[in-house]
Amino acid sequence: MTKAPIKLLMAASGTGGHLFPAIALAQQLPDYQIEWLGVPNRLETRLVPKEYKLHTISVEGFQKGFGFSSLFTLGKLAGSVLDVRKLLKAGNFQGVITTGGYIAGPSTIAARSLGLPVILHESNAFPGKVTRVFAPWCTSVALGFNVAAQYLPKAKTVYLGTPVRPEFRQPEIGASLDLPVPEGAPLIVVFGGSQGAVAINKLVRQSAPAWFDAGAYIVHLTGDNDPEAESLQHEKYISLPFYDNMAALLQRANLAISRSGAGSLTELAVCGTPAILIPYPYAAEDHQTYNAQVFTSVDAGLMFKQSDLTAESLQNEVLKLLCSPLELKTMGEKASSIAIPDSAEKMAKLVRSLVGK
Ligand SMILES: CC(=O)N[C@H]1[C@@H](OP(=O)(O)OP(=O)(O)OC[C@H]2O[C@@H](n3ccc(=O)[nH]c3=O)[C@H](O)[C@@H]2O)O[C@H](CO)[C@@H](O)[C@@H]1O
Numbered sequence: 630m631t632k633a634p635i636k637l638l639m640a641a642s643g644t645g646g647h648l649f650p651a652i653a654l655a656q657q658l659p660d661y662q663i664e665w666l667g668v669p670n671r672l673e674t675r676l677v678p679k680e681y682k683l684h685t686i687s688v689e690g691f692q693k694g695f696g697f698s699s700l701f702t703l704g705k706l707a708g709s710v711l712d713v714r715k716l717l718k719a720g721n722f723q724g725v726i727t728t729g730g731y732i733a734g735p736s737t738i739a740a741r742s743l744g745l746p747v748i749l750h751e752s753n754a755f756p757g758k759v760t761r762v763f764a765p766w767c768t769s770v771a772l773g774f775n776v777a778a779q780y781l782p783k784a785k786t787v788y789l790g791t792p793v794r795p796e797f798r799q800p801e802i803g804a805s806l807d808l809p810v811p812e813g814a815p816l817i818v819v820f821g822g823s824q825g826a827v828a829i830n831k832l833v834r835q836s837a838p839a840w841f842d843a844g845a846y847i848v849h850l851t852g853d854n855d856p857e858a859e860s861l862q863h864e865k866y867i868s869l870p871f872y873d874n875m876a877a878l879l880q881r882a883n884l885a886i887s888r889s890g891a892g893s894l895t896e897l898a899v900c901g902t903p904a905i906l907i908p909y910p911y912a913a914e915d916h917q918t919y920n921a922q923v924f925t926s927v928d929a930g931l932m933f934k935q936s937d938l939t940a941e942s943l944q945n946e947v948l949k950l951l952c953s954p955l956e957l958k959t960m961g962e963k964a965s966s967i968a969i970p971d972s973a974e975k976m977a978k979l980v981r982s983l984v985g986k
Pocket residue numbers: 644645646647649752753820821822823824850870871872873875889890891892893894896909912913916917920
């Protein structure tokens with residue numbers, strides 16, 4: 630008689646930073662039966678591969694302070710816990726993995742109340758609020774950056790890095806770059822996390838002419854929300870709202886200009902791509918600055934506060950780097966030195982040890 634596959638619920642929702650690591654991990658567990666838990670109308674409805682059945686619940690975060698709206702949210706949290714419990718019981722799930730964010734709360738409470746193991750992956754250097762609250766309840770908390778452990782003293786933490794899609798570490802299995810960038814031309818890639826960064830886009834468009842004059846090409850991933858996304862036209866400039874083949878792009882790039890979401894930093898490290906990092910100023914508890922500091926602490930990148938940066942200063946910083954290929958190379962090597970390329974395999978091993986083989 631063949632053994633039934635182990636059933637696992639993947640609670641990962643919201644942004645690329647939460648979804649891509651979960652997808653990369655799921656792909657390392659082909660013998661498991663994985664179903665997904667998300668929220669209606671978020672990126673998971675678009676990004677989660679069709680092979681994983683997607684269940685959705687509605688969850689919300691707490692506002693600052695504690696008033697009627699928080700009581701309402703608390704009521705909703707209790708409702709979501711009941712929904713997840715029902716799902717876990719009906720589906721005979723044997724464990725839960727979550728990549729943090731609001732969905733992690735009800736998933737952790739529901740699973741632990743049923744005695745199921747929960748593995749939480751926290752990719753940020755400064756863990757999110759939900760992670761800090763729920764980490765002590767989890768069976769294991771895997772960290773993307775080891776500095777995060779100091780903020781989770783009561784949790785069973787283990788530093789395994791953040792899983793990346795397989796083509797990031799095995800270029801030969803990925804599609805090649807299908808953009809018209811001539812071989813040997815310096816390439817600057819600009820991206821602002823999975824949703825784009827309008828403020829960076831504007832600075833880049835103003836700075837770009839001097840970079841073109843220096844021979845550089847730019848691939849600019851603008852996100853969907855930039856009304857001026859098509860305002861710059863140049864033969865060395867390619868602008869797209871979103872690009873699927875990030876692995877080939879970052880492997881080819883000589884320099885990235887980026888926000889400092891954990892997913893972006895992890896991929897830059899795995900690809901050994903030097904970067905100018907501009908943390909999103911409104912990120913929860915300024916966590917993108919903590920992330921960027923992991924890079925700057927080993928000289929793998931330069932960090933600039935958005936409020937201090939002008940088009941002129943950005944233009945000059947990039948020109949300096951374009952003129953110093955050796956410095957770019959050294960920064961790239963430093964970035965590689967902090968990468969854990971086989972994080973997905975390590976996470977899969979942890980899951981098998983706690984949920985079952
Ligand atoms: C605004 C904000 O609060 N963002 C947070 C969000 O991630 P957010 O999704 O904004 O950013 P991340 O840097 O973590 O991930 C971006 C992901 O999108 C991919 N990508 C991007 C552009 C594109 O065209 N194609 C593409 O595939 C990147 O390759 C990367 O895998 O969750 C992360 C993990 O908790 C946090 O660290 C980020 O701070």
